[in-house]
Amino acid sequence: MKKFRHKGSHEYSEASCTGGACGPEDNEHTHSHEHDHEESCHCDHEHSHPHDHPPGCDCPLCREGGGCSCGHDHATHETGKKDLILLGIAAILVAVSFFLPHGETFEPLWWLRLAIQAAATLFAGYDLLIAGFKGLFKFSLDEMTLMTIAVVAAFAIGEGFEGALVTILFKIGEFFEDKAVQNSRKRIDALVNIVPENANLLSPDGSVREIAAREISVGDTILVKVGDRVPLDCIILEGGSDIDTSAVTGESVPVRSETGDSLLSGMINLSGALKCRVEKSYENSTANKIAELVKDATREKGNTERFITKFSKIYTPVVVGLAVLIAVLPPLFGLGEFVTWLNRSLIFLVASCPCALVISVPMTFYSVIGTVSKMGALIKGSKHVEILSKAKNFVFDKTGTLTTGKVKVSGYGSLSALDKEEVLRLAAVCESVSSHPIAKAVIEKAGAALPAPDVAEEIAGKGVKAMVDGKAYYCGSYKLMNDRGIPLDAAPAANLYLSDEENLLGYIQIGDTVKPEAKAALAELKALGAQKTIMLTGDRKEQAELTAGFLNVDEVRSDLLPQQKVENLLTVKQTGVTVFVGDGINDGPVLAAADLGIAMGMGSDLATQTADMVLMSNNLKGITAAIRACRKGMRIARGNIVFILLVKALVLVLGALGYAPMAAAIFADVGVTLITVLNSLRILKVRKESRR
Known part of the structure; x- marks a missing residue:
């Protein structure tokens, strides 16, 4: 058993690893599963070994219901160095048997040739044959059992070269499939394993x-x-x-x-x-929280995945029944020998295995979720991938979503003989007794050290009255000015006004800071085909329209209560698939009401739990990156399904008619699985494209 030296003073065995199914123990004991610590380990050990998902894993290849009914353990199988060495020996033996002299003169070499081919088969596929015979004893016609029957039958009729070649081709395809699957799940593994023990x-x-x-x-x-x-x-x-x-x-x-x-x-x-x-x-x-969200994300199935699961449950028994008919009916009607049709039925069965469908489609969605997570966003399941790929309307909360939520002075001026800087200074002195965010923004803008007011009192909900240098000033909202009888006809819309006992002296406008990426992100949504962008906010109309105008939002609805946001969203949903983006506690109901809810950052627990997608980076550009990945993922998933069904249909028909050899059946199973899984991995390129 290997030991690994921790960077501290402890010595750990493989068993004390904290990744995946390993426990936190730091004593020595043996274990059988392994992890890829190159990307996903957080135990701080200096080692690297391949990852096997533990029992109970929720990834698409391991979770209950994710199997393809073929009996092939896609989730935990891994081709090691020993297997590759044996595979190499098998390939050499097959080549030797092929070049041995043929013909009646060399008839005694027939037994030697068959023995070499049998040895090659055992070297390459001993585990396949063991699994196949176990399946026979359990009366389970899984992929391994069918392959074993085909290989044994090939040797029984003297076609040892074909039996050995089928085994070698199967193992080579399995090796590349394993590597592709491991690469795809690394991103999710890395995200789950960020929790330090x-x-x-x-x-x-x-x-x-x-x-x-x-x-x-x-x-x-x-x-x-x-x-x-x-x-x-x-x-x-x-x-x-x-x-x-x-x-x-x-x-x-x-x-x-x-x-x-x-x-x-x-x-x-x-x-x-x-x-x-x-x-x-x-x-x-x-x-x-992120690790828990990732686990939830791998459980949620979309329409495409559910279709594949239902399809496989019907498809598998149907093709097995057809294979039996192919083996039995033609000989009964005198259309050929039983051995010939039995061989065709075995080719039919091997080609029909639904592995490619049940692995590549979930793998596509798995790759999308993993890729998007690297961009700072987490999608909670494949069903949300489908929805986001079709989204037409994008509805945003304002504060904390399109803006930073931090107020600042956006403008100020004088409406009297006072200089506008003096208006700002006097307002800051008055507001120095208040803890309101607007007061803090005014004080921050004034900058210089401010004297304390002689006397000051807050007027609840309206503003402040203060004595500065022996003179009374009022600083507050339009309500305070109305109470004082100060006319505002000549003043622009503002958040704060400054007056003395009789006259309006100046005004201060306060604005929320727009997020630096917001304008570009909304423009990208339009470029991606967004039908409409809408802002729903509880803010006053003037401020909301100012922000919406700067961001080029199509429509703005202001002065809304949480329930009114829901009502407005429901009307928007009637025009197409609608996404809502928000961050606060009061956004929970509207996040749930949308076709897809997106929460900003890891802020409000309610918003994070209710949302279907979380922008961990708090960056709006994560939405556009996710849309690109989701759309690419859906194109790949549909393309894989069409390709798989076409190839299988072709090989099934040709196999039944005697025109497709067992090698073609292997290609229709392992080869097609490998091609479609590799095709799914193209989604990983979206990450690179998003950086350009």
């Missing part, structure tokens, strides 16, 4: 103790070393470092973080030790 607890006396992350409490202090994954959501208390956020947000460029910055679990510390205060428990930390 352990954390370095920093005690008050300065000592550091490594314990399970689950045992860490909110408020505890932890040490995140260079190279470690951040185990829990936390805030940096001391230190600074470059942080790899790609596993959580999809952003490939490291981000510099300093004291006071927040870190999300699953991120990787690249350059400096960090002392951090834990803000969320293990169960509520971002990495754990």
